[in-house]
Amino acid sequence: MPEINYQSVKEYIHERLNSSFDPVYLIYGEEFLYHQITQSLVKAIIPDPAHQKHNFEVINHKEESQLAEVIERMNTYSFFSEKKIMELRDATVFVASHNQGNVLEKVKQLFGKNDFEKASNLFLNLLSRLQICLSDISDDISSDMSSDMSGAISDAAIADKFNISEDQAGDIEWIKKLCSYCQERKLSVPESGDDAQRLKNAIEKGFPKNNFLFITTDTVDKRKALYKTIKKLGTVIDCAIPKGNRKADQDAQRRFLQQHMRQFLRKYNKQIDSKAFELMIKMTGFDLRAFNANLEKLVDYAKDREHITPDDVQAVLIRTRQDPIYELTGALSDRDTLKTLHYMSSLLSSGFHYLQILTAMTNQIRKLLVIKGFLESKYGSDWHPGIAYDQFKQIIIPLIVKYDEELIEMLACYQNALKGKFESQELKKQKNPSTDLMIAKNPNNPYPVFQQFFKSKKYTKEDLFAAFEILSHADVKLKTSGQPPISILEEVVFKICGDPDSHH
Numbered sequence: 001m002p003e004i005n006y007q008s009v010k011e012y013i014h015e016r017l018n019s020s021f022d023p024v025y026l027i028y029g030e031e032f033l034y035h036q037i038t039q040s041l042v043k044a045i046i047p048d049p050a051h052q053k054h055n056f057e058v059i060n061h062k063e064e065s066q067l068a069e070v071i072e073r074m075n076t077y078s079f080f081s082e083k084k085i086m087e088l089r090d091a092t093v094f095v096a097s098h099n100q101g102n103v104l105e106k107v108k109q110l111f112g113k114n115d116f117e118k119a120s121n122l123f124l125n126l127l128s129r130l131q132i133c134l135s136d137i138s139d140d141i142s143s144d145m146s147s148d149m150s151g152a153i154s155d156a157a158i159a160d161k162f163n164i165s166e167d168q169a170g171d172i173e174w175i176k177k178l179c180s181y182c183q184e185r186k187l188s189v190p191e192s193g194d195d196a197q198r199l200k201n202a203i204e205k206g207f208p209k210n211n212f213l214f215i216t217t218d219t220v221d222k223r224k225a226l227y228k229t230i231k232k233l234g235t236v237i238d239c240a241i242p243k244g245n246r247k248a249d250q251d252a253q254r255r256f257l258q259q260h261m262r263q264f265l266r267k268y269n270k271q272i273d274s275k276a277f278e279l280m281i282k283m284t285g286f287d288l289r290a291f292n293a294n295l296e297k298l299v300d301y302a303k304d305r306e307h308i309t310p311d312d313v314q315a316v317l318i319r320t321r322q323d324p325i326y327e328l329t330g331a332l333s334d335r336d337t338l339k340t341l342h343y344m345s346s347l348l349s350s351g352f353h354y355l356q357i358l359t360a361m362t363n364q365i366r367k368l369l370v371i372k373g374f375l376e377s378k379y380g381s382d383w384h385p386g387i388a389y390d391q392f393k394q395i396i397i398p399l400i401v402k403y404d405e406e407l408i409e410m411l412a413c414y415q416n417a418l419k420g421k422f423e424s425q426e427l428k429k430q431k432n433p434s435t436d437l438m439i440a441k442n443p444n445n446p447y448p449v450f451q452q453f454f455k456s457k458k459y460t461k462e463d464l465f466a467a468f469e470i471l472s473h474a475d476v477k478l479k480t481s482g483q484p485p486i487s488i489l490e491e492v493v494f495k496i497c498g499d500p501d502s503h504h
Contacts, residue, residue, distance in 0.1 A: 003231055003237075004236070006237060009037050013040060023206070023234060033239035034217075070213070075208065082210065085211075086214070087214040088215045088216070091217040093196045107126065111178055112351075137175070158175060265299070273308065283317050294317050325360050328347060348485075358478065361471060365468060367439070369465075371439060372459075379402060383396055385454070392450050392453070474492045
C-alpha cells in the first residue's frame with residue numbers, strides 16, 4: 001500500500017473513488033494539515049453530511065482505555081452495512097525513548113500557548129511510556145525550594161530523566177510548572193502498556209468491511225512494527241513540515257505558506273502583493289491556523305478587488321505572533337518600567353501563564369547576579385564598561401568560559417556531597433550537572449553576553465538580592481493570596497525597576 005505526501009492527497013482520493021479506500025490510514029505531521037486531510041477523506045468515504053454526523057467519531061488518545069475502546073468499536077459491525085470511520089486523534093502510540101524529544105517539544109509548545117489541558121494529557125502519556133511517575137519529578141522539585149544550588153541539582157536530575165541534552169537543560173522550568181499543574185488537579189500517569197503492539201495486532205487481524213480507522217499524530221517512528229504494518233495494510237500520509245529555526249527549515253516553511261496561500265486565493269480569484277505576504281509572515285510567524293484565518297479576513301476585506309495589498313494587511317490583521325519573552329527580560333534588565341509592563345501585558349494577553357512570566361524574570365535576575373559574581377572574581381579584572389565588542393570577544397569570552405567551568409565543577413562537588421559520593425573513581429563516573437547559571441552557554445554567540453554585561457551595570461548586587469526577595473514573595477502571593485496575578489506582577493515590576501519617572 002502507498003506512502004504519499006499531503007500534496008498528492010487530492011489525486012489519491014480521485015483515484016480511490018473508482019476503486020476502494022483502505023481500512024486504516026496513518027496521517028502524521030503538521031496538525032492543521034492532518035485535520036484538513038482527515039476531513040477530505042471523511043467526505044470522500046461518507047459523502048452524505050447526515051451520515052457523517054452519525055458514522056464518523058473522534059476519540060482523543062489520552063490513555064490506554066481509550067485505545068481499547070477504539071479497537072472494540074472498530075470490530076463492531078455498523079447497522080445497515082453503512083460505512084463507519086473512527087479517528088484516533090493525537091495518538092501517542094509512536095512515542096519511544098529515542099523520539100521522546102519530539103514529543104516533549106510538542107508538550108512545551110502547547111504549554112507555551114497556555115493549552116494546559118492538551119499539554120498535560122500528552123505529558124502524562126509520555127511519562128507512562130517512559131515509566132516515570134509524577135512523584136519522581138515532584139521529589140526533585142520539592143528540593144528546589146531550599147536554595148539556588150539545589151535547584152541546579154534538581155534541574156540536572158529532571159534533565160537526566162528526560163534525556164535532555166546539556167545545552168538545553170537550563171530550559172526545563174516549564175516542566176516543573178506543568179508537573180505542579182497536574183498535581184494540583186490530581187491528574188495521574190496512565191498505567192504503562194504497549195498500545196502500539198495492541199493496535200498492530202488489531203490491524204493485522206482486520207476490521208469488518210466498511211469500517212475505517214484513521215490515526216492522526218504529529219510524531220511517528222518509521223522503525224516501529226506498527227508503522228510498517230500500517231504501510232503494508234493501509235495508507236500513510238505525510239503532512240510533516242520542518243519546524244526548526246535553521247535557514248533550510250524556515251525556507252521550507254515559507255515555501256509551504258506561499259503554496260498554501262496561492263491555492264487558497266485562487267478559489268477567490270485573488271492575488272496578494274509580495275510585500276503583503278512578508279508582512280503577514282511578520283505578524284503571524286509559522287502558525288498555519290492563524291495564517292489561514294488571516295487569509296480569510298483579507299479576502300472578505302478586499303471584497304471585489306483582485307489584489308490584496310500591505311495596506312489591507314495593516315488595516316485588517318492584528319499581530320498574532322507573540323512578543324518574545326526576551327523582550328520582557330531585556331526591558332527588565334534595562335530597568336525600563338514602562339517597557340517591562342508593556343511586554344508583560346502583551347505576553348499575558350497572548351496566552352503566557354503568569355507563572356511563566358515570573359519564572360522568566362527570576363531567571364534574568366539570576367543571570368545578572370552570576371555576571372556580578374564573575375566581575376568580582378579573579379577573571380573579571382579585564383572587564384571595563386568602555387571595552388569594544390571585538391576586545392570583549394577575544395579577551396573576556398575565554399575568561400567567562402573558564403569561570404563557567406569552575407562554577408560547573410563547584411556545583412558537581414556540591415551535588416556529589418549531597419549524594420554522599422566522595423570516592424575519586426565514583427566521582428569520575430558522574431556527569432557534570434546541567435544548569436542555567438552559566439553566563440555563556442554558547443561562547444560562539446558572544447553578542448548577547450556582551451549586551452548582558454552592559455545591562456548588569458544598572459543593578460548593584462544588593463539590588464539583585466532585593467529583587468530575588470521581591471520575586472519570592474510574589475511567587476507565594478500568586479499561589480496563595482487570591483489577588484489578581486496582573487496586579488501582583490505589576491507590583492514586582494515597580495519594585496524592581498523603580499518609578500518610571502526616575503529613569504527619564
